[in-house]
Amino acid sequence: MHMNFSADELAFEQKVAAFVSENLPADIKDKVDRGIELTREEVRRWMEILGQKGWAATNWDKKDGGPGFTIAEKFLAEDAIFMNGAPKMVHFGTRMVGPVLLAFGTDAQKAKYVPKILTSEEVWCQGYSEPQAGSDLAQLQCSAELDGDEYVVNGTKIWTTSAHCADRMFALVRTSKEARKQEGITCLLIDLKAPGVEIRPIITLDGKHVFNQEFFDNVRVPVSDRIGEEGDGWKIAKFLLGHERSNATYVSMNKRNLRKLKEIMADQRADGERLADDPGFVRKLADLEQDMLATTTMAMRQLAAASADKPVGAEASIMKLRVMDAYKQCHELMMEAGAYYAQPFERGHIRGEANTEWVGPDYLYRMSPDYFESRAMSIAGGSHEIQKDILAKRALGL
Amino acid sequence: MDFELSEDQVLLQESVTRFVADNYSFEQRRKLVDTDQGYSDKQWSQFAELGWLGMPFAEDVGGYGGTPVETMVVLEEFGKGLVAEPYISTIVLGGGALVHGGTAAQQQELIPQVAEGNLKLALGFAERQSRYNLADVQTKAEKSGVDYVLSGMKSVVFGAPTANKFIVSARTGGAARDEGGISLFLVDADASGVSVRGYPTVDGMRAGEVTLDGVKVGADALMGAEGEGFGALETTIDYAIAATAAEAVGAMSALNDMTLEYIKTREQFGQPIGKFQVLQHRMVDMFIAHEEAKSMAMMAAMRIDDEDPNERRKAASATKVQIAKSARFVGQQAIQLHGGIGMTDEYAAGHYFKRLTMIDRSYGDGDYHLARFGAVS
Structure with missing residues (x-):
């Protein structure tokens, strides 16, 4: 048993890092550095660069068209991509829709969608929540009625991350009100350019546009875009829960944020000393860094298990809880480090539309907005309370 | 011992409550803070007419002789509506500096103008390197004949864009971060050499x-x-801590009300989410956090004018530590219990959370005041 990387693996990490350094467009890197919201075009441009290289789906096997990385390589690739300043990807395609298609899709569906997921030519989002169906997802009402060889979809989806950057939605819809509520749910692939689809932005309290609400007004979806049978939606959603590996991405995000926090601490002053020399702050940093080491090790264990085709199961919930707590804590410390300069806020700066100079140290202007944004991490994708319910039930049998 | 408000204080509270109810619905506030100025001149005049602007000042300089308890009453109600007028910057910070540091002539000249609503003040006490240390002053005031020449920069000066006069700390002697050698100066906003880069805060x-x-x-x-x-x-900032503690208590109270209402009405899994024990206990902890904060804000209001500076420091720092703990917990958990809707700009909860977070970033955060409390206790 060991968790060291071999010389070959470290060389591989260097190779990925070099690729990112050479190919990440300077304008995108600059925006990521400064925490400015990326446009749809910018998000997609970087995804396509990785896609062309064959690295959009770092977790995919060769037989499925992925790069076929080893466990260590999967971990290192993800890490090297983030640590070299790449933006967060809209990875519902590679992390969710792709694996579902491989497990449940028809050959025709695989042929139609998988290649474009691998190249990021098509970007996906996930339509789960509805206004009345948040934690209680099975309560969802968005309906799909069969009309010949098409479904007619009516209703709404909400909190959809990056729908405005996406081409297609992987959606859970209700095809039957008769059965037990979990049994009437079906999985549809919806073309967001289809007539009757409207996407409205939801601006969050940090001033950014990440979430959306979609309205479906008699949107026609061919039956050939249904995954599995009618009523299989819940089963598929549960399959995804067990295969949810996207939280591991946040291990690398956390590492990058920690680096940023240390830079801030080295520059900020407290009583003439560096904040990095302030015993109280150093203790908080150490506490966070220790947490991050624990989540990193946990992530590697889960990656190893997943790669050996052992179901991840309830452990995915542990990962989400702890990695998101660390993410939130890191942003809280960055904001605290800013002291008075955590206060100025001009929305134009966050959106990259400002025509004024920022007033404080450059690295501080996004610290408060990022802190507020980070609060969503224990809400989105299954709240902390729901994750603990899952653990109580599935890991502890309570 | 008496924790009840006097009859006059109750009347004051009712009048502020009415003002907030009439003028500070969430939609009204959103419109107001989105204007260039961010607050209403009309409402500021109304404050003057109602006597709120002269309230904490002595009667012999044109005030109404109110105590820190009256300030607490006003700010707690302001906190419930997130009132955006520059009351803290002009009355508590600027006015406080005049009271604690101004000469009799300065007080007699300026306080009546403040009370009438014709003069807005702002206090410049933070600098880029200072963090929360009030003695970390690099702005210089050099003697030139009988005059002084001021050079330097004051950071994140609350109320600066519309202030008519600034009060700034500047070094006339002493070494970096010495308490001695710091002087306070009155500076006209339109004096030659003064420039203000204004901005909204979070x-x-x-x-x-x-x-x-x-x-x-x-x-x-x-x-x-x-x-x-x-x-x-230092005294002025301690008074400001007592005042903003009351504002935070008001904001927490509104946020708790909103959250309680939400968990009683939001249904998931076939019942209001407030039926789930894990959320009940969380909500109870938020309720306790507010009660503790309220107790400390009351303590601060009663002790902040203690003649012994150490008692004043203890009261201010202990209160600020409590506010830091309670406001953080209530703010964060209010968002968590609301879920997605709590994260949106068009829902009120997030705006209370933001104000509470910024109160924590003012006059020293919880860590800063825990250390100070330890040092003076």
């Missing part, structure tokens, strides 16, 4: 960077004795 209020580039002021601009301004500054 909580929808306004602040600015005030640059002093060789600003010449007369000897009558010096507040109190040269080099001895630190005590007045």
Whole structure:
């Protein structure tokens, strides 16, 4: 048993890092550095660069068209991509829709969608929540009625991350009100350019546009875009829960944020000393860094298990809880480090539309907005309370 | 011992409550803070008419002789509506510095103008390197004949964009971070060499960077004795801590009400989410956090004018630590219990959370005041 990387693996990490350094467009890197919201075009441009290289789906096997990385390589690739300043990807395609298609899709569906997921030519989002169906997802009402060889979809989806950057939605819809509520749910692939689809932005309290609400007004979806049978939606959603590996991405995000926090601490002053020399702050940093080491090790264990085709199961919930707590804590410390300069806020700066100079140290202007944004991490994708319910039930049998 | 408000204080509370109910619905506030100025001149005049602007000042300088308890009453109600007028910057900070550091002549000249609503003040006490240390002053005031020449920059000055006069801390002697050698000066906003870069803050209020580039002021601009301004500054900030503690208590109370209502009505899994024990206990902890904060804000209001500076420091720092703990917990958990809707800009909860977070980033955070409390206890 060991968790060291071999010389070959470290060389591989260097190779990925070099690729990112050479190919990440300077304008995108600059925006990521400064925490400015990326446009749809910018998000997609970087995804396509990785896609062309064959690295959009770092977790995919060769037989499925992925790069076929080893466990260590999967971990290192993800890490090297983030640590070299790449933006967060809209990875519902590679992390969710792709694996579902491989497990449940028809050959025709695989042929139609998988290649474009691998190249990021098509970007996906996930339509789960509805206004009345948040934690209680099975309560969802968005309906799909069969009309010949098409479904007619009516209703709404909400909190959809990056729908405005996406081409297609992987959606859970209700095809039957008769059965037990979990049994009437079906999985549809919806073309967001289809007539009757409207996407409205939801601006969050940090001033950014990440979430959306979609309205479906008699949107026609061919039956050939249904995954599995009618009523299989819940089963598929549960399959995804067990295969949810996207939280591991946040291990690398956390590492990058920690680096940023240390830079801030080295520059900020407290009583003439560096904040990095302030015993109280150093203790908080150490506490966070220790947490991050624990989540990193946990992530590697889960990656190893997943790669050996052992179901991840309830452990995915542990990962989400702890990695998101660390993410939130890191942003809280960055904001605290800013002291008075955590206060100025001009929305134009966050959106990259400002025509004024920022007033404080450059690295501080996004610290408060990022802190507020980070609060969503224990809400989105299954709240902390729901994750603990899952653990109580599935890991502890309570 | 008496924790009840007097009859007059109850009347004051009712009048502020009415004002907030009439003028500070969430939609009204959103519109107001989105304007360029960020607050209403009309409402400011109304404050003057209602006597709120002169309230904490002594009667012999044109005030109404109110105590810190009256300030607490006003700010707690302001906190419930997230009132955006520059009350803290003009009355609590600027007015406080005049009271604790100004000469009799300065008080007699300026306080009546403040009370009438014709003069807005802002206090510049933070600098880029200072963090929360009030003695970390690099702005210089050099003697030039009978005048002083001020040079330096004051950071994140609350209320700066619309202030008519600034009160700034500047070094007339002593080494970096010495308490001795700090003087307070009155500076006209339109004096030559003063420039203000204004901006909104996270909580929808306004602040600015005030640059002093060789600003010449007369000897009558010096507040109190040269080099001895630190005590007045520290006292003023301690009073501001007591006042914002009350504002935070009001904001927490509104946020708790909103959250309680939400968990009683939001249904998931076939019942209101407030039926789930894990959320009940969380909500109870938020309720306790508010009660503790309220107790400490009351304590601060009663003790902040203690003649013993150490008792004042203890009261202010202990209160600020409590506010830091309670406001953080209530703010974060209110968002968590609301879920997605709590994260949106168009829902009120997030705006309370932002104001509470920024109160924590003002006058020293919880860690800063825990250390100070330890040092003076």
